[in-house]
Amino acid sequence: MLLRFFLMGLDRKAGIVLTILAFLAVAVPVMTLWVPADSPFHLSVFTVSLLGKYLCFALLALALDLVWGYCGILSLGHAAFFAIGGYAMGMYLMRQIGPRGVYGNPLLPDFMVFLNWKELPWYWLGFDQFWFAAIMVLVVPGALAFAFGWFAFRSRVTGVYLSIITQALTFALLLAFFRNDMGFGGNNGLTDFKDILGYDIQADTTRVALFVATVAALALSYMIASGVIASKLGKVLVALRDAESRVRFMGYDTESYKLFAWTLSACMAGVAGALYVPQVGIINPSEFAPASSIEAVIWVAVGGRGTLAGGILGAVLVNMGKSYFTGALPELWLFALGGLFVAVTLFLPKGLLGLGAQLKAKLPGRKTSALPNAQPANHTAGQKGA
Amino acid sequence: MSAESTLLYLDGVSVSFDGFKALNSLSLVMMPGEMRAIIGPNGAGKTTMMDVITGKTRPDTGTILFEGDTDLTRLREAAIANLGIGRKFQRPTVFEPHTVWDNLELALKAPRRPLKTLTYAISRDDRARIEEILDITRLSALRSRQAGSLSHGQKQWLEIGMLLAQDPKLLLVDEPVAGMTDAETEQTAELLCSIAGKHSVIVVEHDMSFVRALGVKVTVLAEGSVLAEGSLDAVSANQQVIDTYLGR
Amino acid sequence: MLDVRSLDLHYGAAQALRSVSMKAEIGKVTCLVGRNGVGKSSLLRAIVGLKPVSGGSIGWDGADVTKMSPADRARRGIAYVPQGREIFPLLTVRENLLTGYAPLPRAQRSIPDEVFELFPVLKSMLERRGGDLSGGQQQQLAIGRALVTRPRLLVLDEPTEGIQPSIIKDIGRAISYLRDKGTMAILLVEQYFDFARDLADDWVVMERGEVMLSGPRSGLDEQEVRKYLTV
Numbered sequence: 001m002l003l004r005f006f007l008m009g010l011d012r013k014a015g016i017v018l019t020i021l022a023f024l025a026v027a028v029p030v031m032t033l034w035v036p037a038d039s040p041f042h043l044s045v046f047t048v049s050l051l052g053k054y055l056c057f058a059l060l061a062l063a064l065d066l067v068w069g070y071c072g073i074l075s076l077g078h079a080a081f082f083a084i085g086g087y088a089m090g091m092y093l094m095r096q097i098g099p100r101g102v103y104g105n106p107l108l109p110d111f112m113v114f115l116n117w118k119e120l121p122w123y124w125l126g127f128d129q130f131w132f133a134a135i136m137v138l139v140v141p142g143a144l145a146f147a148f149g150w151f152a153f154r155s156r157v158t159g160v161y162l163s164i165i166t167q168a169l170t171f172a173l174l175l176a177f178f179r180n181d182m183g184f185g186g187n188n189g190l191t192d193f194k195d196i197l198g199y200d201i202q203a204d205t206t207r208v209a210l211f212v213a214t215v216a217a218l219a220l221s222y223m224i225a226s227g228v229i230a231s232k233l234g235k236v237l238v239a240l241r242d243a244e245s246r247v248r249f250m251g252y253d254t255e256s257y258k259l260f261a262w263t264l265s266a267c268m269a270g271v272a273g274a275l276y277v278p279q280v281g282i283i284n285p286s287e288f289a290p291a292s293s294i295e296a297v298i299w300v301a302v303g304g305r306g307t308l309a310g311g312i313l314g315a316v317l318v319n320m321g322k323s324y325f326t327g328a329l330p331e332l333w334l335f336a337l338g339g340l341f342v343a344v345t346l347f348l349p350k351g352l353l354g355l356g357a358q359l360k361a362k363l364p365g366r367k368t369s370a371l372p373n374a375q376p377a378n379h380t381a382g383q384k385g386a
Numbered sequence: 387m388s389a390e391s392t393l394l395y396l397d398g399v400s401v402s403f404d405g406f407k408a409l410n411s412l413s414l415v416m417m418p419g420e421m422r423a424i425i426g427p428n429g430a431g432k433t434t435m436m437d438v439i440t441g442k443t444r445p446d447t448g449t450i451l452f453e454g455d456t457d458l459t460r461l462r463e464a465a466i467a468n469l470g471i472g473r474k475f476q477r478p479t480v481f482e483p484h485t486v487w488d489n490l491e492l493a494l495k496a497p498r499r500p501l502k503t504l505t506y507a508i509s510r511d512d513r514a515r516i517e518e519i520l521d522i523t524r525l526s527a528l529r530s531r532q533a534g535s536l537s538h539g540q541k542q543w544l545e546i547g548m549l550l551a552q553d554p555k556l557l558l559v560d561e562p563v564a565g566m567t568d569a570e571t572e573q574t575a576e577l578l579c580s581i582a583g584k585h586s587v588i589v590v591e592h593d594m595s596f597v598r599a600l601g602v603k604v605t606v607l608a609e610g611s612v613l614a615e616g617s618l619d620a621v622s623a624n625q626q627v628i629d630t631y632l633g634r
Numbered sequence: 635m636l637d638v639r640s641l642d643l644h645y646g647a648a649q650a651l652r653s654v655s656m657k658a659e660i661g662k663v664t665c666l667v668g669r670n671g672v673g674k675s676s677l678l679r680a681i682v683g684l685k686p687v688s689g690g691s692i693g694w695d696g697a698d699v700t701k702m703s704p705a706d707r708a709r710r711g712i713a714y715v716p717q718g719r720e721i722f723p724l725l726t727v728r729e730n731l732l733t734g735y736a737p738l739p740r741a742q743r744s745i746p747d748e749v750f751e752l753f754p755v756l757k758s759m760l761e762r763r764g765g766d767l768s769g770g771q772q773q774q775l776a777i778g779r780a781l782v783t784r785p786r787l788l789v790l791d792e793p794t795e796g797i798q799p800s801i802i803k804d805i806g807r808a809i810s811y812l813r814d815k816g817t818m819a820i821l822l823v824e825q826y827f828d829f830a831r832d833l834a835d836d837w838v839v840m841e842r843g844e845v846m847l848s849g850p851r852s853g854l855d856e857q858e859v860r861k862y863l864t865v
Contacts, residue, residue: 001505005504228504231506232491232503232504232506233500233503233504233506235484235488235491235492236492236503238484239481239492242483243479246479246481247492249467250492250548250552251464251468251498251552252498253498253499260500425865427670428670428795428825536647537647538646538647538649541647561671564648565648565649565650592669592670592671592672593671595842618865621865622864622865627865628864631669631863631865632826632827632828632860632863632864633824633827634826634827634828
């Protein structure tokens with residue numbers, strides 16, 4: 001049955017995405033570890049970690065597209081789930097430091113010693129085990145999303161109001177995690193990681209392995225998302241995106257459907273954050289900043305909302321642009337980002353992946369329906385007879 | 387008349403909104419398998435009548451019985467829908483991004499919970515049922531077409547199909563041919579006629595050529611109650627009916 | 635003169651008007667009749683500019699107004715009294731009338747005396763809020779408001795709907811008076827047949843989005859017209 005589920009989601013687009021990812025999973029390790037350093041095909045470890053970072057963002061974008069493109073929920077706080085997953089991994093990595101920290105305390109991370117804490121808070125227990133941390137990476141964002149969604153959807157909060165509440169959620173978490181007494185490292189966050197699963201986190205092989213793990217996570221998540229969308233559940237989601245009361249009228253409990261997609265999306269975002277932290281070496285509260293969530297929305301919008309692959313494309317392209325700008329013209333980056341957002345809204349409403357369909361519809365004489373599958377429709381209420 | 391063998395039994399139903407009497411001691415009876423056309427000038431109470439049957443509005447007085455023994459005035463909208471009373475509104479509300487087939491699949495009587503739909507695989511029976519509906523609604527050739535690209539008439543037929551997919555005992559159809567071409571109107575009459583018998587149908591319409599094509603008993607409503615009942619020819623000749631349409 | 639040619643109008647995929655052509659001349663009352671749902675209100679909304687058309691043209695006073703905004707059409711002398719009156723409930727009677735100044739140049743901004751001559755009740759209720767008036771009084775206010783704009787085409791959508799008989803008489807008299815003045819064309823949609831018949835100089839009869847009959851009252855058989863109104 002699981003096989004059938006995955007096969008259902010295997011359309012042409014999925015084939016292309018998975019092939020590219022498979023290629024990366026093989027080519028990158030080869031180009032980094034086996035190709036000699038003076039060859040033009042050699043990839044530096046720095047580049048590998050950068051690519052890994054991009055793919056973590058791609059996974060976040062995929063998760064966001066699942067709820068935005070297919071459910072119509074514009075989440076402006078999705079980076080919160082990403083950050084929580086990141087913190088869960090960060091807590092494991094902190095505990096792995098052991099006695100190698102500046103203060104040499106075998107149990108307490110440096111920042112706790114600095115704050116004069118005598119023992120490990122209860123919520124840090126268990127994080128010395130990888131399997132526990134891995135479970136928490138899924139469970140904590142998922143549980144938070146479930147609780148949030150339960151109240152929000154049942155109260156029939158939708159549209160702009162829901163988006164505003166998601167912003168409030170991430171902002172509240174930002175403020176909370178900034179506090180030193182929360183026990184998560186305050187505004188410095190968690191950093192100075194030494195090793196992961198016993199391997200030196202800075203080593204080339206570890207970096208490459210993390211990259212491959214990210215590729216695998218992205219591929220698996222893509223297949224899951226694709227399978228969900230292709231299933232009858234996915235069809236209900238797409239239907240309720242544009243006509244929720246009609247779907248309810250047919251006997252479907254739309255709140256449960258939204259809750260399912262929302263929670264699944266949060267878990268994916270959590271995994272993305274967890275893979276991100278060891279590759280960048282730090283997690284701090286700025287990941288909760290509302291701006292991060294909005295950037296994620298821009299990635300999906302640029303690539304093409306409601307396509308799954310669009311989020312991946314947009315995340316990679318925009319972040320490549322960001323790396324370039326913040327290196328070459330740092331003062332201009334925010335303007336570029338804002339300009340990109342405006343340009344996409346005005347000229348590329350369907351994103352880059354929708355460009356083909358957009359141009360085709362403009363060709364004279366071609367009477368095509370302007371709606372590719374799963375593109376959100378613009379419904380104006382009220383057709384009156386005479 | 388006793389309610390026993392009837393499908394729908396309305397007796398003395400009255401509804402007031404802010405002093406305005408929308409339904410005034412309305413009485414109407416329908417037998418199983420029957421199709422009835424409801425006509426009447428603006429404000430006659432046609433929509434309100436459908437609202438009280440489906441439970442959207444509660445009547446102030448009167449009896450509404452379904453299948454002789456179920457009191458509809460005591461049930462909520464969702465319960466009445468589950469009894470097998472389906473309503474089609476004037477505007478088509480099909481799911482535009484989905485294909486005709488998917489629209490019907492979503493409407494088909496099947497478990498509605500998320501985990502069930504996640505693992506749903508279409509059964510042979512379900513497939514046959516959808517084929518049957520595609521056949522009745524003449525949409526077989528358009529099964530893979532996106533609903534949003536259908537003509538207005540085709541959307542209306544799809545919506546009737548979606549209603550049929552829930553296997554209703556009684557269909558309430560509100561102004562189905564508004565905005566349709568002549569050809570589509572004719573086909574809609576044929577479509578509804580082919581449904582009647584296995585299902586009971588109440589059609590509210592203004593279009594007289596359509597009502598004539600249905601060839602069924604007509605109930606004329608005016609000012610919240612039944613003014614006349616009979617064949618279309620009989621009610622057209624009724625002076626009271628003529629006067630009410632002329633606004634006298 | 636109002637000259638509508640081959641008008642098509644759609645709501646989404648549904649076609650509400652099919653190649654509708656009709657005329658309304660200055661100094662005449664043109665009655666547009668038909669059963670519910672045939673497209674009368676849609677046609678009025680198209681003429682006034684509230685709903686864009688998908689084909690055909692609307693000519694008014696020698697100009698093609700098909701693509702003009704409602705505001706521009708109001709400035710050209712088209713006034714609309716919609717079904718349901720739509721007066722502003724929180725504004726007083728006086729203030730409602732003053733909203734009629736919107737399309738007028740400064741020099742013409744005054745309430746013409748004839749508004750109060752036709753509807754004396756408005757004068758006695760100038761400071762009353764619109765929402766506090768009865769249905770019939772609101773209808774008179776709506777017509778008065780339209781008259782303030784100095785219209786040359788007055789479009790009325792079922793002005794007698796839900797109104798008591800005595801006020802219906804007043805409205806009928808007002809329409810006759812305005813017709814006799816000879817300065818405006820009046821397009822009247824009605825379901826109340828006798829009211830329409832007494833006023834109509836020209837008929838336009840619609841069914842299913844099309845014009846079935848049209849012409850002057852002398853050329854039309856009343857029985858023919860009634861056929862399209864009744865069952």
